[in-house]
Amino acid sequence: MFALIDCNNFYASCERVFRPDLNGKPVVVLSNNDGCVIARSNEAKAIGIPMGAPAFEYEKLFQQHGVQVFSANFALYGDMSNRVMTILSDYSPEMEIYSIDECFLKLHGFNLFNLQTYGEEIRYKVTKWTGIPISVGIAPTKALAKVANRIAKKYPNETNSVYIIDSEEKRIKALKWLRVEDVWGIGRQHSKRLNAIGINTAFDFTQLDDEVVKKQMAIVGLRLKHDLQGVPTLDLEERQIKKNIATTRSFETNYTEYEQLAERISTFASSCAEKLRKQNSCCNSLMVFIHTNGHRTDLLQYSRNIVVKLPFPTNSSIELAKFATQALQRIFKKGYAYKKSGVIVQDFTQANSLQKKLFENRDERHIPLMQAIDKMNLLFGQQKIRLASQDTKRVWKMKQQKLSPRYTTNLNDIITINV
DNA sequence: TCTGGGGTCCTAGGACCC
DNA sequence: TCTGGGGTCCTAGGACCC
Numbered sequence: 001m002f003a004l005i006d007c008n009n010f011y012a013s014c015e016r017v018f019r020p021d022l023n024g025k026p027v028v029v030l031s032n033n034d035g036c037v038i039a040r041s042n043e044a045k046a047i048g049i050p051m052g053a054p055a056f057e058y059e060k061l062f063q064q065h066g067v068q069v070f071s072a073n074f075a076l077y078g079d080m081s082n083r084v085m086t087i088l089s090d091y092s093p094e095m096e097i098y099s100i101d102e103c104f105l106k107l108h109g110f111n112l113f114n115l116q117t118y119g120e121e122i123r124y125k126v127t128k129w130t131g132i133p134i135s136v137g138i139a140p141t142k143a144l145a146k147v148a149n150r151i152a153k154k155y156p157n158e159t160n161s162v163y164i165i166d167s168e169e170k171r172i173k174a175l176k177w178l179r180v181e182d183v184w185g186i187g188r189q190h191s192k193r194l195n196a197i198g199i200n201t202a203f204d205f206t207q208l209d210d211e212v213v214k215k216q217m218a219i220v221g222l223r224l225k226h227d228l229q230g231v232p233t234l235d236l237e238e239r240q241i242k243k244n245i246a247t248t249r250s251f252e253t254n255y256t257e258y259e260q261l262a263e264r265i266s267t268f269a270s271s272c273a274e275k276l277r278k279q280n281s282c283c284n285s286l287m288v289f290i291h292t293n294g295h296r297t298d299l300l301q302y303s304r305n306i307v308v309k310l311p312f313p314t315n316s317s318i319e320l321a322k323f324a325t326q327a328l329q330r331i332f333k334k335g336y337a338y339k340k341s342g343v344i345v346q347d348f349t350q351a352n353s354l355q356k357k358l359f360e361n362r363d364e365r366h367i368p369l370m371q372a373i374d375k376m377n378l379l380f381g382q383q384k385i386r387l388a389s390q391d392t393k394r395v396w397k398m399k400q401q402k403l404s405p406r407y408t409t410n411l412n413d414i415i416t417i418n419v
Numbered sequence: 420t421c422t423g424g425g426g427t428c429c430t431a432g433g434a435c436c437c
Numbered sequence: 438t439c440t441g442g443g444g445t446c447c448t449a450g451g452a453c454c455c
Contacts, residue, residue: 031423038423039453046421054422072423099455187453218429219455246425253420296421307448342424353434 001107001115001138001167002236004145005088005122007081008133008153010101011039014080015070017131018407018415026067031057033399034071071400079408083130091122096236096364104142106236119162139165142234143227146184147174147202163223171230175203185224190217202228241279241348247271248342251401254293255338261290262325263396266389268343269324276345277370280352282313283345286320288327293339313349316366317373320345321387377384 007013011029016022026043030036037044037053047065049058055069062069081100089095094106107115119136126134135156137149144165152163153172165171181191183202193216199205206214206228213221226233247268255261265288276283289305308327314320324343373385386392405413 024427033421033423035421035423052422056421059421102455185453189452217452220429242426244426248424250423293422340423 001110001140002142003092003105003107003115003122004098004120004137004142004149005103005104005105005126006135006137006149006153007084007101008135010043010081010132011070011072012041012044013132014077015068015073015404016041017080017218018404026065027070027071028062028067029072030402031072033252034401035250038072064203069402071403073404073406075406075409076404078131080132083408084126084132084134084138087129088122091118094236095241104145104236105391107138115164115166116160116341119164120160122141123161134161136162137165138163139171139233140230141227141232142236143172143184143224144174146352147178147228150178150182156227164276168230170205176201178202180205183224183228185220186217190221212377241281242275243348244346245272245275245283246342246344247275248289248340248344250340251338252397256334256336258328258332258334261332261338261341262328263389263391264341265324265328265343266321266387267391267396268341269320270387270390272343272345273315273317273320273370274374276315276348277351277374280350281348282315282351283310283320284313284347285309285345286324286327287344287346288324288331288341289344290328290331290338290341292336296337299337300335302333302336306331313364314362314366315351316363316370317387318366318369319363323387325389 008355012027014028015029020080024043025041026049027041027048028037028044028049029039031038034055036055037049037051040049044067047067049061049067061067069096077100084101085103088103088105092105094105094108096104098104098192107113107118110118119138123134123136126132135149137145137147137152139145139148148163148165152159152161155163165174167325178201180186180194180199180202181188181237183205186194186205194205199208206225208225210222210225213225217224222231239287249264249268251264255264260300269286272283272286285307287305287307289303291303292301294303296300306327308323320343376385377383405415407413407415
């Protein structure tokens with residue numbers, strides 16, 4: 001059996017842990033730049049605030065219902081996630097952290113356990129120790145565990161937030177209940193096509209012919225079908241090093257000057273370099289993109305990206321910033337109002353097994369230099385040491401008007417308790 | 420005025436090899 | 438006039454996830 005543990009309304013729940021006065025009130029968390037709604041408490045969902053809602057369009061509704069609005073506080077969410085995952089890792093030797101708020105546990109050899117009780121124990125302990133409410137779904141396959149989790153989340157009182165699919169009857173009942181567009185792995189495009197041929201529930205989907213599924217959704221769809229039929233096809237996945245690393249941002253205002261973009265690109269490149277060093281990789285190629293605001297029909301639009309092959313693999317901030325700004329020069333055009341840009345590094349090799357080339361002007365001194373920078377930034381706080389091409393005067397800011405304290409990762413932000 | 424960010428996998432088709 | 442067969446690698450685009 002597999003268990004899928006999912007934190008309920010994770011970001012909103014994190015905000016509530018240190019603000020219990022918000023329990024029972026609608027809470028939403030916004031994306032970077034306070035742009036869109038990316039998390040909602042149940043109360044906020046009930047008011048009718050959709051996922052991804054632009055904040056400015058919903059300001060009135062927020063005020064009407066006294067919705068508590070927060071800027072995204074990823075330092076807090078990341079730390080809370082680690083706490084939850086650490087607790088969960090006690091409950092099975094085999095675990096896959098699927099996302100910041102979800103994990104699969106393989107319950108192999110748990111035949112003598114009462115899984116309902118086990119799930120309730122997991123739920124009790126996570127909530128007691130972290131303050132984060134969770135739901136638990138247990139089933140013979142990963143896709144079915146996802147389905148079970150949905151039921152647990154939808155009917156917390158009836159299920160005690162733990163639901164188990166352990167019989168053919170329950171499997172079929174669950175699949176007939178679930179709409180096909182809510183199946184894990186079936187997105188908007190596929191569900192549209194499936195609806196068109198009369199497939200409306202997850203059960204309908206499992207009744208389709210293998211060939212039809214394969215034709216519509218390729219091998220991925222076929223695996224999913226088998227998993228939903230109760231034949232374990234998807235297994236836990238090993239934690240692997242990343243294959244792409246991106247740093248991209250929208251700007252609070254439009255940028256028109258090359259210098260403004262060059263600073264951003266330089267910062268994004270060195271952020272990618274830092275992430276590369278963390279997983280001990282070097283990249284062999286990078287992509288830079290810039291574009292104007294696609295929502296503005298009144299402005300001239302321009303969007304371009306460029307991929308550059310690097311002459312040698314590197315994770316040096318200096319070198320990546322240099323290559324990235326050179327790339328920017330090739331795609332930048334004056335006369336446009338730029339809204340977003342980013343750097344994506346790809347094609348990795350391991351940093352400690354680099355193949356040397358005969359004719360390359362790679363500067364080996366960057367390696368100890370970067371180690372020193374990383375060490376100092378760790379010691380004195382992020383971004384104390386930066387490149388001169390970066391924003392040394394800290395002009396650049398993200399719109400974060402409702403940022404909560406970093407309760408768990410910054411000593412200055414720790415809560416005080418009135419005795 | 421204001422609309423996020425970061426990932427994965429698969430496939431088809433083109434370029435190339437012998 | 439007639440023009441093979443069997444591969445690999447790379448990339449762009451499309452789908453999906455949170």
